Amino acid sequence: MSRFLIQRPLPHGGRLVERVITDKEAAKKMIKGCPSYDIKPTLHYETGVPVRNVYREIMSICYGFFSPVEGSMKQAEVERILKERRLLNEWIFPYPLVFDISEEDYKKLGVGAGDRLVLNLKGKPFAILDIEEVWRIDNPEELAHLTFGTPERNPEVVKEPFNKKHPGWVIYRSLQPVVLAGKYTIINEPKLRPPFDRFWYPPRKSREEFDRRGWRTVINHQTRNVPHVGHEFLMKCAAFTGDVEPCHGILVNAVIGVKRRGDYPDEAIVEGHEAVNKGGYIKPERHLPTIVLWDMRYGNPLESLLHGIIRQNMGCTHHMFGRDHAAVGEYYDKWATQILWTKGIPSFGFPAPPTDVPYGLDIRPQNMREFSYCPTCKEMAYSETCGHKREKLSGSFLRGMVAEGVQPPSIIMRPEVYKVIVKWWKHFGYPFCNEKYVVNKEKELEVDLEDL
Amino acid sequence: MGEYFIVVLLDDHRMAKIRGTGLEENIKYMFGGELRLLEVPVNEELKDKILQEFDTARVDSRGAITDVPVAFMRELFNQIVEKKSLGPEVVEAVLQKVDEIKEAAAKESEYLPPPEID
Numbered sequence: 001m002s003r004f005l006i007q008r009p010l011p012h013g014g015r016l017v018e019r020v021i022t023d024k025e026a027a028k029k030m031i032k033g034c035p036s037y038d039i040k041p042t043l044h045y046e047t048g049v050p051v052r053n054v055y056r057e058i059m060s061i062c063y064g065f066f067s068p069v070e071g072s073m074k075q076a077e078v079e080r081i082l083k084e085r086r087l088l089n090e091w092i093f094p095y096p097l098v099f100d101i102s103e104e105d106y107k108k109l110g111v112g113a114g115d116r117l118v119l120n121l122k123g124k125p126f127a128i129l130d131i132e133e134v135w136r137i138d139n140p141e142e143l144a145h146l147t148f149g150t151p152e153r154n155p156e157v158v159k160e161p162f163n164k165k166h167p168g169w170v171i172y173r174s175l176q177p178v179v180l181a182g183k184y185t186i187i188n189e190p191k192l193r194p195p196f197d198r199f200w201y202p203p204r205k206s207r208e209e210f211d212r213r214g215w216r217t218v219i220n221h222q223t224r225n226v227p228h229v230g231h232e233f234l235m236k237c238a239a240f241t242g243d244v245e246p247c248h249g250i251l252v253n254a255v256i257g258v259k260r261r262g263d264y265p266d267e268a269i270v271e272g273h274e275a276v277n278k279g280g281y282i283k284p285e286r287h288l289p290t291i292v293l294w295d296m297r298y299g300n301p302l303e304s305l306l307h308g309i310i311r312q313n314m315g316c317t318h319h320m321f322g323r324d325h326a327a328v329g330e331y332y333d334k335w336a337t338q339i340l341w342t343k344g345i346p347s348f349g350f351p352a353p354p355t356d357v358p359y360g361l362d363i364r365p366q367n368m369r370e371f372s373y374c375p376t377c378k379e380m381a382y383s384e385t386c387g388h389k390r391e392k393l394s395g396s397f398l399r400g401m402v403a404e405g406v407q408p409p410s411i412i413m414r415p416e417v418y419k420v421i422v423k424w425w426k427h428f429g430y431p432f433c434n435e436k437y438v439v440n441k442e443k444e445l446e447v448d449l450e451d452l
Numbered sequence: 453m454g455e456y457f458i459v460v461l462l463d464d465h466r467m468a469k470i471r472g473t474g475l476e477e478n479i480k481y482m483f484g485g486e487l488r489l490l491e492v493p494v495n496e497e498l499k500d501k502i503l504q505e506f507d508t509a510r511v512d513s514r515g516a517i518t519d520v521p522v523a524f525m526r527e528l529f530n531q532i533v534e535k536k537s538l539g540p541e542v543v544e545a546v547l548q549k550v551d552e553i554k555e556a557a558a559k560e561s562e563y564l565p566p567p568e569i570d
Contacts, residue, residue, distance in 0.1 A: 373483045391482050403522050405567035406461040409486035418569075425566040434561055 006217055006243040008210070009362035011313045013068025013091045016203050020062050020186040024452055027187035031125060031452075035109055036118035037101070039126070041442055045140070045174040046164065050442040052171045056257055056293035057097050058119070058127050059447075062186040063202035065292050065310045071183035072099035075135040082146040084349035085305070090359040092349075093309065094302040096147060099129055099184075100137065100176040117180065118187075124449035125188050132182040137175055144172035148299055148331070154347040157301060157336035166331060167260060168297030190447035196256065199270045201290040206251070207315040209288065215249035217242045219318035219366060220311040222326065223254045224296065226264045226272035226421060228413045230393040232281055233371040233380045238320040239286075241366045250287045251316055253307075256446060257295035259433040262399070266291075266441075268424040275416035290314070293446060300325055300332040301340040305354055305361075308341075312363040320366045341365035373411060380411075402431050456499045456515045458543075460529055462488040465567075469529075473536040490538060492528065498543045505550050506557070521557035522564060 011017075021027045042052035060066050068091050073081070077088045078096040087093050101109075111117055112134055119127045137143055148169055149158040162169040192200045201209060210218055219242075221235045239247045252273045256266045264272075273289035276282055292310055297303055303326035311319050325337035333339065342365070344350035344357070354360045374381035376388040383390070393412060401408050407418055425431040433441075462470060462479065467488065470476060479488050494502070494517060502517055502524075503509050509520045524546060531545045532538065546553070 375482075375484055378484050400518070401461055403564060404461060404525050405522075405565070406463045406466070407567065407569065409483055411483045411486040422566055422569055425564070429563045429566075431564060431566070436562065 002244055004244050006317050008216065008315050008317060009312050011064065011067045011203065012309045012361060015067070016064040016313065017061065017067040017070050018064050018204065019070065019184060020189060022189060027452060030187060031118045031128060034116045034118045034128070035111055036120055036125070037105070037109060038120045042171060042174050044170055051167065051174055051258055052295040053258065053442060053445065054099055055121050055126065055445065056295055058184045058186065059293045062127065062184055064313055065203060067203070067313045069093060069097060072129065072179065072181045073097055074133045074181040086349065086359070092305065092354055092357065092360055094299065094305040095297060098175065098179045098181070101178050101180065102176045103178055106178040111180070122445065122449055125452045126190065126449060127184050127186045129180055129184055130182045131180050135179050135181065136177050137179060140173050140175050143175070144169045147172050148302070149348065154345070156345050156347055157333045157339060158331065159333060160331050162331055166298065166329060168299055171295060171297060188449055188452045190449050192447055195267055195271055196291055196446050199289055199291045201314070203313040203315065206290065210249060210315045213249060213285065217247040217318065218249040218251050218316045219247040219320060220251045220253055220316040221320055222307050223252055223269065223273065224263065225395065226269055227276055227417060228393055228398055229380060229411060230371045232276055234320065234368055236282060237382065238366050238368050241318055247318060248286070250282060251311065251314065252287070252289040253311060253314065254289065254291050255294050255296050256291045257293060259438050259441060261433055261435065261438060263433045264421070265424050265428060265433055265437060268421050271420045272417045275420050276414065279414055279416040281414055296326065298326055298328045300327040301336040301345060301348065304337040304340060308354065308361050308363050312361055316363055318364045318366050320368050322368050323370070338367040341367060399432065455496060456494040456511060456517055457491040458494060458517045458528065460490045460492060460525070460532065462490065466529060469533045473533060475532065475536065475538065478538060490532065492532070492538050492542060494543055495540060498540060501547055505547065521553060522560055523553045523556035527553055
């Protein structure tokens with residue numbers, strides 16, 4: 001065996017967290033006599049619009065995407081994350097994750113440390129929270145600032161103070177004051193709704209799928225977008241990294257969660273990526289579109305850290321990162337993610353890259369720039385190797401074209417991908433997420449539950 | 453070419469309508485000839501009127517007027533075909549329907565008619 005061969009990394013923390021009870025009778029016994037609580041969406045602190053649903057965090061924790069996190073965090077853990085981006089067990093982690101409720105609900109429930117709380121979703125028992133600690137968020141605005149950083153505290157990468165225009169900041173600013181901390185366990189496995197069901201590959205399943213396909217090296221492509229040809233070339237060319245040969249597989253992992261107006265619908269995103277391989281632009285044998293449930297925090301370098309954790313847990317060996325990774329606005333340096341993965345960001349607790357600190361990650365970053373069309377080369381060209389003037393592919397240019405009902409040429413967007421956009425356009429009456437889509441999505445969610 | 457312009461994209465459907473209007477020679481190409489478009493010149497006065505009527509509209513660094521409602525763009529194309537011209541009368545005719553366009557634009561956040569493709 002060549003010493004240059006890269007092996008699949010262990011999950012972050014050394015083992016996969018799996019907290020899902022599949023035996024319904026055992027589950028019934030576990031919840032007998034326990035108080036219950038209907039999970040509510042987190043509503044924007046000013047507008048009342050849903051900005052998060054904690055059920056997605058419970059799913060991602062219990063199925064191991066966020067290993068080694070096992071539940072809603074205690075106060076000391078949140079404080080450590082905000083200071084050093086580490087859990088109490090030392091492993092690096094970027095964000096506080098909490099189960100928050102209002103004072104009114106807390107009084108009604110009358111629960112405390114040592115109690116087991118049944119969490120209902122869509123009127124059915126879904127999970128349990130074994131409460132270990134109850135603590136309070138005294139100042140959600142301060143929590144939001146500490147979560148994302150400030151220009152004063154994090155001058156290496158934070159360019160502007162965060163505010164209510166940033167959707168991640170709004171999530172933390174909108175949290176309820178009482179935190180019930182403790183481990184979650186899913187006691188009634190939800191069924192993913194179509195089309196999400198066929199893209200559901202929790203870490204154990206994705207690792208098994210990689211084995212079945214003979215993928216030793218796998219590079220991840222993070223997405224929240226319908227793929228255009230620039231994305232396709234990014235995936236194909238980034239996959240040329242690897243070890244003694246290009247990566248065996250390309251994992252597309254779409255973050256599915258609360259949407260913003262103007263985004264493409266999640267259904268079009270996942271099926272759009274699938275259309276890339278169905279159309280043969282990337283062989284299906286080398287390409288696997290999947291999802292993770294998470295309400296994006298848009299924390300650029302911090303989000304990239306979470307992405308690294310999720311995809312390492314799923315079994316990836318490499319992760320591609322681009323400009324403005326998981327970013328909105330100009331709060332962070334546009335290269336903040338690549339700075340983190342190549343040099344570290346000391347003020348966030350990383351004097352070295354997250355792969356070079358104790359209890360860090362093993363997934364390898366592949367920092368990429370852009371692909372766009374070169375009329376001289378007459379092909380899609382990489383910004384760092386092509387010396388000609390190129391025609392940039394911008395998402396807004398494409399969205400404008402789509403909105404007008406003009407089919408983009410296949411050099412920009414594959415016809416199979418466009419057909420998927422139109423399919424869901426016909427379904428929703430709109431090519432992008434509008435208010436109706438956003439509201440309905442948060443009512444219907446991505447799952448259904450059966451009776452326990 | 454005036455100081456400002458609006459880009460009108462042409463897919464096969466629109467190309468069929470352009471054929472025979474005499475506007476074919478004005479077609480420009482991007483992406484190796486894969487994307488066809490017309491650039492409609494807009495003078496200062498009409499540019500100001502567009503920006504005044506549609507608060508989302510803006511002028512980008514190339515002088516292109518963008519982010520106007522889809523209803524505006526559709527009507528612009530209709531007028532180009534009807535008048536077989538890229539002259540100022542085209543944008544003027546579109547602006548004469550400004551109330552109708554605004555009414556359609558208000559509904560655009562709720563519904564946009566999908567294209568008919570196979």
